[in-house]
Amino acid sequence: MTTPSDLSAVKALVFDVFGTVVDWRTSLITDFMWWGRHRGITADWTALVDGWRGMYMASMDDVRKHPERGYVMLDDLHRQSLEKLVDQLAIRGLTEADLDYLTKGWHRLHPWPDSVAGLTRLKTKFVISPLSNGNVALLTNMAKFAGLPWDLILSAELFEHYKPDPETYLGAARLLCLKPEEVMMVAAHNGDLAAAQKNGLKTAFVARPTEYGPLQKIDFEATGNWDIVAKDFGGIADRLGC
Numbered sequence: 252m253t254t255p256s257d258l259s260a261v262k263a264l265v266f267d268v269f270g271t272v273v274d275w276r277t278s279l280i281t282d283f284m285w286w287g288r289h290r291g292i293t294a295d296w297t298a299l300v301d302g303w304r305g306m307y308m309a310s311m312d313d314v315r316k317h318p319e320r321g322y323v324m325l326d327d328l329h330r331q332s333l334e335k336l337v338d339q340l341a342i343r344g345l346t347e348a349d350l351d352y353l354t355k356g357w358h359r360l361h362p363w364p365d366s367v368a369g370l371t372r373l374k375t376k377f378v379i380s381p382l383s384n385g386n387v388a389l390l391t392n393m394a395k396f397a398g399l400p401w402d403l404i405l406s407a408e409l410f411e412h413y414k415p416d417p418e419t420y421l422g423a424a425r426l427l428c429l430k431p432e433e434v435m436m437v438a439a440h441n442g443d444l445a446a447a448q449k450n451g452l453k454t455a456f457v458a459r460p461t462e463y464g465p466l467q468k469i470d471f472e473a474t475g476n477w478d479i480v481a482k483d484f485g486g487i488a489d490r491l492g493c
Contacts, residue, residue: 258435258479263380267440272362274360274362274363274461302340303332314328314413325384359392359393373488376492377493379402380401380427415442415447417449431451432451444477448475448477
């Protein structure tokens with residue numbers, strides 16, 4: 252077990268966003284069902300959303316494997332994956348504007364019920380920021396939409412590396428002019444925290460057992476020796492004295 256004194260050096264908290272701060276699955280399915288009815292477009296929106304997220308890691312791995320092509324931001328990866336899924340699911344009648352609307356769905360995600368209140372408490376004592384694979388525009392627009400009170404936006408786009416590459420975690424500490432151990436990574440994903448911890452950051456785990464709906468297979472509980480394990484962001488604030 253860690254003690255509160257172990258965390259006394261922490262000055263900033265950086266957050267995974269998709270699944271940790273916002274409920275991407277419910278947000279997208281609800282958004283697209285409503286939009287589809289009004290547009291007269293019939294589709295299995297749940298299959299689209301689950302398939303889309305299923306292509307997420309592979310799309311970023313492809314960027315890693317081909318550095319000669321340069322960095323590709325997440326909005327563009329999302330659009331490429333969407334076009335493949337629309338074809339696979341035989342969704343007809345979509346215009347360029349429709350494809351843009353669907354891609355920008357990732358900018359319009361709703362927070363988990365505890366997110367805004369918890370972040371607001373943590374902000375009273377710490378610098379708080381996303382540290383997400385989402386690009387800067389996506390994260391900025393999402394913050395406006397969801398009312399997320401970030402102090403700044405840290406994105407994989409700034410480092411041209413996707414998590415869990417070390418450049419993201421170390422780059423966040425560098426831009427904040429902090430040592431890695433002065434930064435705490437908050438995530439609902441044990442793998443993200445393992446990479447952050449390996450690079451010297453402190454870690455906090457919050458379980459989001461409904462992130463993937465009935466498809467959830469991992470991350471029901473903490474599986475690593477994280478500095479904080481809490482049921483929600485309010486629990487992290489309690490541990491950190493906010």
